[in-house]
Amino acid sequence: MPYINHEFTRFAVVGGINTFTYYAIYLGCLHLLHLNYFLSHIIGFLVSMVGSFFLNAYFTYKIKPTLVKFLQFPLTQLANTLLTAMLLFLFVGIFHLNSSFAPIAVVFFTVPITFMMTRRVMKPS
Numbered sequence: 504m505p506y507i508n509h510e511f512t513r514f515a516v517v518g519g520i521n522t523f524t525y526y527a528i529y530l531g532c533l534h535l536l537h538l539n540y541f542l543s544h545i546i547g548f549l550v551s552m553v554g555s556f557f558l559n560a561y562f563t564y565k566i567k568p569t570l571v572k573f574l575q576f577p578l579t580q581l582a583n584t585l586l587t588a589m590l591l592f593l594f595v596g597i598f599h600l601n602s603s604f605a606p607i608a609v610v611f612f613t614v615p616i617t618f619m620m621t622r623r624v625m626k627p628s
Contacts, residue, residue, distance in 0.1 A: 513563040514618045517555060525551035552580055564625045572625055579620045587613050 525547040532543035556576045560568040590609045594600040600608060 510563055510622065511615075511618055514559065514621070515614065517558045517563055518614065520558060521551045521555045524554055552577065559621060559625060564622065566625055575624045576621070579617060579624055582620055583613055583617045586616060 527547075528550050529543045529547035532538040532546050533540055536543075538546070556573055557568060559576075560566050560572070566572075587606075587609055590612055591605055594605040594608055595602045
């Protein structure tokens, strides 16, 4: 399945870009616009999610974005957030993994699952 490996690599690159975008917008809203940290987070999250949709459409999956896919895309983020929270609870609360390290371990589980969910939304066939 070489197409998955190339798509997965591009998906990971887009994830890195999204993380940087979110953080830059968060810091800009927080320090330059003097917005509340939570509002800064919401703005950064929304902007990076919209960017993620279009980068994944054009770069990762090489498809034309549609309104239906745009409206379905946030569900992948919601699933990722819920899975991350559950795994953090499991790793820290049950397995007593160090809470500073646990989010890094969680990424190894969530990124492939989020990739598969996102692929299903973006390229359902």
